[in-house]
Amino acid sequence: MKGRVVLVGAGPGDPGLITVKGLQLLSSCDVVVYDRLVSEDLLKFARKDAELIYAGKNLGESYNQSLINEILLQKAREGKFVVRLKGGDPYVFGRGEEECSFLTERGIDCEVVPGVTSAIAAPAYAGIPVTSRWFSSGFCVLTGSKADGSSIDPDYIPRKGTLVIMMGISKIDEVKKAILGIRDPREPVAIIEKGTTPSQRVVECTLERLDYCVKENNVSSPAVIIVGEVVKLRNKLWNYHNVLG
Known part of the structure; x- marks a missing residue:
């Protein structure tokens, strides 16, 4: 069974700025891969049995984009519904285009839900x-x-x-x-x-x-x-x- 990935913009910090669609997807997914700047209050809306994976990095840290790409790919190939929760908007300096193109090139369905930048x-x-x-x-x-x-x-x-x-x-x-x-x-x-x-x-x-x-x-x-x-x-x-x- 093939899974899918949705890149969800979490907004800039205030958890109330996530979109209704983004919150609905967050509440129904199997896996949440989230960034450093995502409000932890949003993680409370994930299912209790959802897998939470931190994929953030501070300036100078080695947690790189290629590793994040591989995590998303692996979870999708396991048949999971993955929400990639990104601070702000995925396509405003959020590397969302890199992640989405990586996944679609490998046959994984990828959707983007815009966020408040x-x-x-x-x-x-x-x-x-x-x-x-x-x-x-x-x-x-x-x-x-x-x-x-x-x-x-x-x-x-x-x-x-x-x-x-x-x-x-x-x-x-x-x-x-x-x-x-x-x-x-x-x-x-x-x-x-x-x-x-x-x-x-x-x-x-x-x-x-x-x-x-x-x-x-x-x-x-x-x-x-x-x-x-x-x-x-x-x-x-x-x-x-x-x-x-």
Whole structure:
């Protein structure tokens, strides 16, 4: 009997941000293979007899993608219904395309259930809309740490609008240098650490002080960096008690 795999986006941290479909699948599967940034509260919705497999990794750890691929393949070949529970959205810097293509090439059915990405949710929980008719008619999401070990690609940095940088804290010096070559050094910046969780912390500065701000405040991953005039709206829109309880 051939099993199947569904890649489910768990959202950015707040367990309430998973989709209804994602929660239904999580509650009915045989195996859950979950990431480090997935809220443990979500695992309570899995069947009591479901197998839970941790497949997360911290920066620099050796738990690699090929091993995760093999785990998914093995469980599916055992005839199991597998939910691959991934933080945020599987296709927004989540390596979901790598896992799905690996499985389909080997004859395993693979479905994707989108999730709420931290690129939008973390700013929203901090009172920062990524678009605004007042300040920004568009936004761009970039990674600060590419697969080859390099940092942000300057060719993708827009001259206007909101810029969202994910996975950029470990390479903050390179990130700042790349953006400064294109954007105004006086632009407002918000750094959102552990967004949408009770531990959320927001640090504001200007682009020219981005690296100092990260280091002085000991900002750690996961964190999202927002560059643009929309950061100014935080004083009007942010309400900690309404959003985070």
